Every structure is written in structure tokens, then in C-alpha cells.
Amino acid sequence: MRNVWINGIAKAVSGFMKEYLSDSLDNISSFLRISPDLAHIIRAYYKEFSLTSNYPKGHGELLRDWIIENHPMDFLLHAERAAGNRMDVICMGADAIYIDRRLNVEFLDERLRIKDNSNILQENLFIVLSSLEMIAVSRLFLILHVSVVIPFRWLAGNTHKLAQHKWGARSMGRAVDILHTACGQLLDDIKKIHDKKFVMNLFDDMANEIPEFKEFLTYEFKKKQTEFIALSKTKSIPYSKLIDELFTRKMTTPRIVPIF
Secondary structure (H helix, E strand, C coil): CCCHHHHHHHHHHHHHHHCCHEEEEHHHHHHHHCCCCCHHHHHHHHHHHHCCCCCCCCCHHHHHHHHHHCCCCCCCCCCCCCCCCCCCEEEEHHHHHHHHHHHHHHHHHHHHHCCCCCCHHHHHHHHHCCCCHHHHHHHHHHHHHHHHHHHHHHHHHHHCCCCHHHCCCHHHHHHHHHHHHHHHHHHHHHHHHHHHHHHHCHHHHHHHHHHHHHHHHHHHHHHHHEEEEEECEEEEEEEEHHHHHHCCCCCCCCCCCCCC
């Protein structure tokens, strides 16, 4: 059900962005296949930057080597697998797009300046990833991922184990009610989407009733370590730091002047 909601949001956002950016889109050659549809962007991103993609024109390994050489202490989140028909790809794929965008754009800028290097996929991603509007879209879906999708996925997948807490399939209606109420509050004050205290504590009452759920949330958002490449070695940082950056950092375009 969470994926039905997220896909509905993605379609609405895509439709809004197509209209909002219509003048800019009209000025970009159709040859570059630019679209504000986040699902399309995630698939293109996976093709270009994944270390495991079978797409022959991708440059995931080249990006990794470039970061080790030029930004060895910077964080690089892996590109989420977008092959096949994954229902949860919208939110999970937005993570790397938002977090890695600065490095991605710098890498693409360098590659596209190489003489006689013509690459439609790289030109497409350079335009999209240097767009302030698309940065905002990826940030929105990353917020939805950590605040709604991850907790809701755990509840949906563990409901059958929680009978001792008087929790069953019908109890999921409470989670739906919480989201419905939260959406109403967001409609009244859309700035709440960037309020960490508001969005990251939607399920606190339920967590206090279900110790296993509380333990999961504590691990996921306070203790979990996320690996990254540093000086040719794998290191890790707390996932909580990435979440802090998501809510506290002022949203800016990458260093490269945006085209979109």
C-alpha cells in the first residue's frame, strides 16, 4: 500500500513539474530526452552510476575511481538498483540522487568537457542533477523514505509477529490514520515537511507500545552505520548524520552553474 501512495505522489509531482518547467523543457532539445519524471531519472542514474549495472555505457566504476582520487573523504551512497519492476524504487532511488548530486555533477562536468565526448545519458543527467527544482524533488522523496516508507515497511512486514502487543493486521489502520492526519497538517503548513521533529516522530506513540518497533527505529536512525569509500578503504558514518544533513542543510545547487 505504501508504494501505491508513493507512486501516486510521484505522478502528481511529475505532472506539476512538467507544467511548472514547461518553458525550460521547450528550450531543451528533445534529443536529450529530458523529463522531470523521477522514476525515469532514477533509471538513468542507475545506468550511469551503478557499480553493478550491466548497462555497457555506464561509468559507475570510473566514478568510484574518480572520487577516490579527487574526493577520497567524501561520502558516496550507492545507486539503488532500478532494473526490473521494483515498486519501492522511487523513494530508495532518490537517496543517492540527493546525497551524491554534488559529486555527480562535478564528475559529469569533467567528462563532458573532454574533446569529442558525446554522451546523451551524461548530458541528460548533468542537466537534471544541476536543476534546483529536481534537487527539491529528490529531497522530498528522501524525506518520505526515512519518515514514512521505512517505518511503514517494518510494520507491514512484522504485523504477524506482534500479537503479544495486541497488534494485528487490522491495527495497521492506526498507521494509516496517523499518515492521514499528518497529511492534513502538511496541507495547512507545507513547511512542516522540512521539520525533522514533526516528520521523524510520526509513529512515536506506536513505538512506545511496541518495543520491537522502537528498537528498529532506534537502530535505523540513530545507530546504523552507512559505508562509504575513503582513501581506497571502506569506512562508515552514522546514518543519523545523513538524516541531519537532509533537514538542516540549506538546499543549494551544485558548484556547476545549472542549465535547467
